[in-house]
Amino acid sequence: MDKIKIKNLVNGAIEENSSLFLIELNFLPDNKILVVVDGDKGISLKECVRISRAVEHNLDREEEDFSLEVTSPDIAQPLIVKRQYKKNINRTLQVKLIDNSKIEGVLKNVDENAIDLEWKVREPKPVGKGKITVVKNKTIPFKDILEAKVKLLF
Structure with missing residues (x-):
């Protein structure tokens, strides 16, 4: 899995909305990609879907199978950034x-x-x-x- 390419795709999708910022990008076992994004006024489901599609549509599942989860931070988790x-x-x-x-x-x-x-x-x-x-x-x-x-x- 090309982690640099994925990181660039995630950052590019986030940069389309200046109120959003990346909290976490993790590459987990079994080719699972976890992206945690927040916004200055929160993040909508629509924005999570947009980011997910921006990443997914630029990766080839025929080349390598993966799962992608784009989510907002859990309110019970500590502040990170x-x-x-x-x-x-x-x-x-x-x-x-x-x-x-x-x-x-x-x-x-x-x-x-x-x-x-x-x-x-x-x-x-x-x-x-x-x-x-x-x-x-x-x-x-x-x-x-x-x-x-x-x-x-x-």
């Missing part, structure tokens, strides 16, 4: 850091090197009894993130 973080600004993320600590907060900003999270906590009042709600912020470099997932809220 930085563009996924940008897509999820103002959503709640669960972030596991390389020191195995965890932070949950609303994604407020993404740049080339880090993300900014914001969350609220109840803390004792500086003076007197009771608690107050305090807004906390933290900038987390990408190099410190082991895994980040969008928290599903129902």
Whole structure:
């Protein structure tokens, strides 16, 4: 299987829509090709079919049998590429850091090197009894993130 040709076909099909981006391209056993694509505003089934056809119609099944799956990312899977973080600004993320600590907060900003999270906590009042709600912020470099997932809220 010509992996370079397939990669070029996938990239060419994705480039036809500037809001789309490749998350994953895997060549699995038994000549299975898995393509995971996302978009800045999600990806429609129609776009997945278009990408699949663009790849399939340029490969010869007589030459080599294969199966091709073009899909959107699973919401329960960790974020992989930085563009996924940008897509999820103002959503709640669960972030596991390389020191195995965890932070949950609303994604407020993404740049080339880090993300900014914001969350609220109840803390004792500086003076007197009771608690107050305090807004906390933290900038987390990408190099410190082991895994980040969008928290599903129902």
